[in-house]
Amino acid sequence: MKFLIFTYFGVVHLLSLCSGKSIYKNGISKRTFQEIKEEIASYGDIAKAIINLAVYGKAQNRSYERLALLVDTVGPRLSGSKNLEKAIQIMYQNLQRDGLENVHLEPVRIPHWERGEESAVMLEPRTHKIAMLGLGSSIRTPPEGITAEVLVVTSFDELQRRASEARGKIVVYNQPYVNYSKTVQYRTQGAVEAAKVGALASLIRSVASFSIYSPHTGIQEYQDGVPKIPTACITVEDAEMMSRMAARGIKIVIQLKMVEKTYPDADSFNTVAEITGSKYPEQVVLVSGHLDSWDVGQGAMDDGGGVFISWEALSLIKDLGLRPKRTLRLVLWTAEEQGGIGAFQYYQLHKVNVSNYSLVMESDAGTFLPTGLQFTGSEKARAIMEEVMSLLQPLNITQVLSHGEGTDINFWIQAGVPGASLLDDLYKYFFFHHSYGDTMTVMDPKQMNVAAAVWAVVSYVVADMEEMLPRS
Amino acid sequence: MKFLIFTYFGVVHLLSLCSGKSIYKNGISKRTFQEIKEEIASYGDIAKAIINLAVYGKAQNRSYERLALLVDTVGPRLSGSKNLEKAIQIMYQNLQRDGLENVHLEPVRIPHWERGEESAVMLEPRTHKIAMLGLGSSIRTPPEGITAEVLVVTSFDELQRRASEARGKIVVYNQPYVNYSKTVQYRTQGAVEAAKVGALASLIRSVASFSIYSPHTGIQEYQDGVPKIPTACITVEDAEMMSRMAARGIKIVIQLKMVEKTYPDADSFNTVAEITGSKYPEQVVLVSGHLDSWDVGQGAMDDGGGVFISWEALSLIKDLGLRPKRTLRLVLWTAEEQGGIGAFQYYQLHKVNVSNYSLVMESDAGTFLPTGLQFTGSEKARAIMEEVMSLLQPLNITQVLSHGEGTDINFWIQAGVPGASLLDDLYKYFFFHHSYGDTMTVMDPKQMNVAAAVWAVVSYVVADMEEMLPRS
Numbered sequence: 001m002k003f004l005i006f007t008y009f010g011v012v013h014l015l016s017l018c019s020g021k022s023i024y025k026n027g028i029s030k031r032t033f034q035e036i037k038e039e040i041a042s043y044g045d046i047a048k049a050i051i052n053l054a055v056y057g058k059a060q061n062r063s064y065e066r067l068a069l070l071v072d073t074v075g076p077r078l079s080g081s082k083n084l085e086k087a088i089q090i091m092y093q094n095l096q097r098d099g100l101e102n103v104h105l106e107p108v109r110i111p112h113w114e115r116g117e118e119s120a121v122m123l124e125p126r127t128h129k130i131a132m133l134g135l136g137s138s139i140r141t142p143p144e145g146i147t148a149e150v151l152v153v154t155s156f157d158e159l160q161r162r163a164s165e166a167r168g169k170i171v172v173y174n175q176p177y178v179n180y181s182k183t184v185q186y187r188t189q190g191a192v193e194a195a196k197v198g199a200l201a202s203l204i205r206s207v208a209s210f211s212i213y214s215p216h217t218g219i220q221e222y223q224d225g226v227p228k229i230p231t232a233c234i235t236v237e238d239a240e241m242m243s244r245m246a247a248r249g250i251k252i253v254i255q256l257k258m259v260e261k262t263y264p265d266a267d268s269f270n271t272v273a274e275i276t277g278s279k280y281p282e283q284v285v286l287v288s289g290h291l292d293s294w295d296v297g298q299g300a301m302d303d304g305g306g307v308f309i310s311w312e313a314l315s316l317i318k319d320l321g322l323r324p325k326r327t328l329r330l331v332l333w334t335a336e337e338q339g340g341i342g343a344f345q346y347y348q349l350h351k352v353n354v355s356n357y358s359l360v361m362e363s364d365a366g367t368f369l370p371t372g373l374q375f376t377g378s379e380k381a382r383a384i385m386e387e388v389m390s391l392l393q394p395l396n397i398t399q400v401l402s403h404g405e406g407t408d409i410n411f412w413i414q415a416g417v418p419g420a421s422l423l424d425d426l427y428k429y430f431f432f433h434h435s436y437g438d439t440m441t442v443m444d445p446k447q448m449n450v451a452a453a454v455w456a457v458v459s460y461v462v463a464d465m466e467e468m469l470p471r472s
Numbered sequence: 473m474k475f476l477i478f479t480y481f482g483v484v485h486l487l488s489l490c491s492g493k494s495i496y497k498n499g500i501s502k503r504t505f506q507e508i509k510e511e512i513a514s515y516g517d518i519a520k521a522i523i524n525l526a527v528y529g530k531a532q533n534r535s536y537e538r539l540a541l542l543v544d545t546v547g548p549r550l551s552g553s554k555n556l557e558k559a560i561q562i563m564y565q566n567l568q569r570d571g572l573e574n575v576h577l578e579p580v581r582i583p584h585w586e587r588g589e590e591s592a593v594m595l596e597p598r599t600h601k602i603a604m605l606g607l608g609s610s611i612r613t614p615p616e617g618i619t620a621e622v623l624v625v626t627s628f629d630e631l632q633r634r635a636s637e638a639r640g641k642i643v644v645y646n647q648p649y650v651n652y653s654k655t656v657q658y659r660t661q662g663a664v665e666a667a668k669v670g671a672l673a674s675l676i677r678s679v680a681s682f683s684i685y686s687p688h689t690g691i692q693e694y695q696d697g698v699p700k701i702p703t704a705c706i707t708v709e710d711a712e713m714m715s716r717m718a719a720r721g722i723k724i725v726i727q728l729k730m731v732e733k734t735y736p737d738a739d740s741f742n743t744v745a746e747i748t749g750s751k752y753p754e755q756v757v758l759v760s761g762h763l764d765s766w767d768v769g770q771g772a773m774d775d776g777g778g779v780f781i782s783w784e785a786l787s788l789i790k791d792l793g794l795r796p797k798r799t800l801r802l803v804l805w806t807a808e809e810q811g812g813i814g815a816f817q818y819y820q821l822h823k824v825n826v827s828n829y830s831l832v833m834e835s836d837a838g839t840f841l842p843t844g845l846q847f848t849g850s851e852k853a854r855a856i857m858e859e860v861m862s863l864l865q866p867l868n869i870t871q872v873l874s875h876g877e878g879t880d881i882n883f884w885i886q887a888g889v890p891g892a893s894l895l896d897d898l899y900k901y902f903f904f905h906h907s908y909g910d911t912m913t914v915m916d917p918k919q920m921n922v923a924a925a926v927w928a929v930v931s932y933v934v935a936d937m938e939e940m941l942p943r944s
Binding site: 068069072073074075125126128131210211212213214236237240241244245248297298431432435436437439440441 | 540597598603684708709769
């Protein structure tokens with residue numbers, strides 16, 4: 001007898017999955033979980049065919065090679081840049097040539113900020129050229145730069161305690177790396193907090209779990225009513241050095257020059273392609289990644305990998321001559337890095353059909369070796385997803401953890417649509433994230449094969465099952 | 473009964489170490505190995521005192537903090553630079569203030585090459601700024617730079633096979649990283665081999681076991697009779713990208729500009745300090761590291777760590793009020809990175825006393841967590857060193873492997889003096905080597921404490937034993 005444990009509004013339910021009793025007491029389904037299990041199990045041969053094609057067959061390394069060709073050809077793809085629009089046009093052609101259906105572009109207005117000449121030079125206690133990258137949306141400095149003494153702090157709390165020392169200075173944050181979601185607040189909010197206490201500029205220790213003197217950029221956010229000050233990231237190494245110098249009582253002076261430019265919003269597109277559903281074409285399983293990137297490196301990992309395993313999922317399904325009952329929709333988001341701009345636009349346009357979305361999937365945290373999915377949805381849906389993932393037993397990739405959220409699918413998840421993200425080995429992800437190191441060198445074709453297989457099996461089976469995933 | 477296995481000219485000898493029989497049949501010693509073992513064992517309490525002081529006592533973290541202060545204050549220390557001479561002067565004062573004896577500087581003429589403005593820009597198939605560092609001793613380009621098509625090769629063999637394609641091109645080496653000693657030949661000889669087949673310049677994939685888009689510089693060597701061409705290192709990432717592009721048949725054009733300068737040799741110094749021997753002051757155990765570095769990063773790992781654990785060894789011994797029978801001599805070499813220039817000069821000056829050198833020690837491969845020593849010497853000396861290392865059992869650091877050689881001690885080893893290098897965890901060493909990433913962030917105070925303890929125990933005991941280490 002096999003039991004699954006569901007947590008539902010804090011109450012633990014033990015459901016006998018062999019009892020044949022419907023778990024959809026308050027839902028629309030008349031089917032028992034046993035019937036659903038059997039339906040999912042019937043996809044075993046299709047799952048194996050997908051795995052064989054992706055991992056061992058003629059499609060192996062295809063997503064890697066397609067990705068390499070795009071990012072080598074175009075380079076990084078910042079919101080508002082010509083590179084991004086070139087990449088969108090190339091992908092549009094790629095998807096058409098691949099024989100996918102309903103390939104089209106959906107217009108989006110996106111931010112257009114551009115890095116200019118920029119430098120940070122330590123003038124005291126010794127001359128030292130500081131590696132830096134302006135943060136996305138930062139204003140420029142005056143043409144002569146900002147030359148000021150440095151106040152080094154390791155936390156917002158320390159900044160508050162030493163608020164009286166900050167006026168007229170450049171605040172350097174040397175916050176320790178805890179994890180991305182905790183530490184990234186220094187990148188997003190560091191300038192605002194420094195400006196509140198009268199600083200002229202702020203430099204943030206890069207949000208990175210490991211460094212070889214590499215700055216890691218990213219978006220930062222100004223706040224209404226708080227003066228805008230220029231802000232950039234520096235390396236872990238220089239932040240730590242300045243912390244040591246400050247602890248020794250040494251005066252540090254930096255000259256910061258940034259000629260960043262903010263233009264009016266630019267035209268861009270979400271890129272869409274489909275395998276139209278055979279039975280319920282109006283119903284959708286959405287697979288996605290974002291095509292834009294930061295303006296350094298190649299954006300191969302963030303999020304080229306997500307884009308190309310998502311495309312690969314549809315390619316694999318098409319190559320096997322499969323057509324699910326529901327429409328399988330590929331969306332390549334634009335301007336995710338500026339705060340999910342393309343995804344917001346897409347949601348605004350399509351939310352009227354929210355009841356037709358069975359599952360929204362996003363890969364935006366690497367396509368390293370996957371171990372399963374992160375999933376957000378009702379326990380009923382989770383139980384179904386666990387069965388779907390059991391089809392990936394041949395790859396030993398069966399985990400279904402919580403927190404399926406991602407910037408580009410959160411609107412749908414908040415509206416009640418089940419959401420899934422790829423769960424993969426994140427060990428090195430923040431070594432490269434938003435840095436010059438995000439290149440094809442990071443990517444592994446075999447890992448991408450496996451990730452694409454997971455993506456294809458999950459999206460196909462959920463799109464082809466007789467019923468949509470149940471909601472809360 | 474305990475046996476040790478010695479390999480001697482291919483013959484395996486089994487020596488019963490409990491037999492009390494002299495192993496110095498052809499040597500000068502009249503003592504049995506058992507007597508030597510007992511003598512070494514008598515240092516157990518001293519070894520524990522050194523370990524306690526270095527690892528758990530008031531000296532802990534001292535070598536790390538001393539190193540941080542120097543490299544934060546001075547920065548990198550290229551041969552011929554003002555930084556190097558400043559560092560030498562600071563170290564001279566440090567060693568005097570520490571109360572060491574016979575602190576002095578020994579003049580050396582060293583190469584003076586300087587990095588100038590330099591850039592490599594890919595012009596075709598797309599504009600891409602290539603991170604690069606000119607290699608030490610490289611000539612400059614003409615003022616307008618060298619703009620040429622690229623020939624990518626992955627080995628010298630491939631360059632030979634495609635020699636007819638190289639003329640008038642920039643050769644890009646994308647050799648795989650095998651290990652440092654095998655792969656570094658592309659850095660040292662790449663320009664010469666490219667010039668032989670008519671190339672205008674060469675770009676070498678950095679010799680690094682891991683990369684976050686970081687170029688790794690180092691010395692390169694021109695050859696008489698072969699035209700000198702400009703040469704630089706690029707990142708693993710860009711070398712791989714150009715390899716992929718070339719494999720697709722894409723034409724690559726690069727513009728390389730370098731304004732490197734070579735000046736007449738400069739004045740520098742080996743920095744020397746001692747604890748003079750109480751009984752055989754003319755006899756020497758030498759401990760060393762090199763004070764110069766490349767001109768990027770802080771030279772904290774290569775070889776700041778080696779310098780500061782070597783100083784720390786003498787400090788620990790002095791702090792414990794110990795004075796060995798033989799002189800313990802600290803030498804901080806200059807211009808190691810240019811080919812052991814300071815070490816050669818020192819050897820020329822002191823080789824007349826070669827018979828008085830019991831052991832030469834160098835730490836120049838990191839001061840990460842040590843596991844023992846690498847040692848070169850007779851089997852008799854090796855057996856003694858194994859006994860000495862057993863004193864480090866409390867730290868579980870007892871290995872004595874082969875290959876004690878190092879650039880700065882090789883002259884002595886070749887002259888028959890036993891030599892030892894610190895054996896430590898090299899896993900990350902070539903992540904940072906000769907790159908901007910060689911900073912204090914790499915260093916670990918606790919690992920340096922342990923390395924200094926090993927260094928102090930070995931140098932003290934060998935300097936204090938009744939007899940010098942036997943030679944072949």
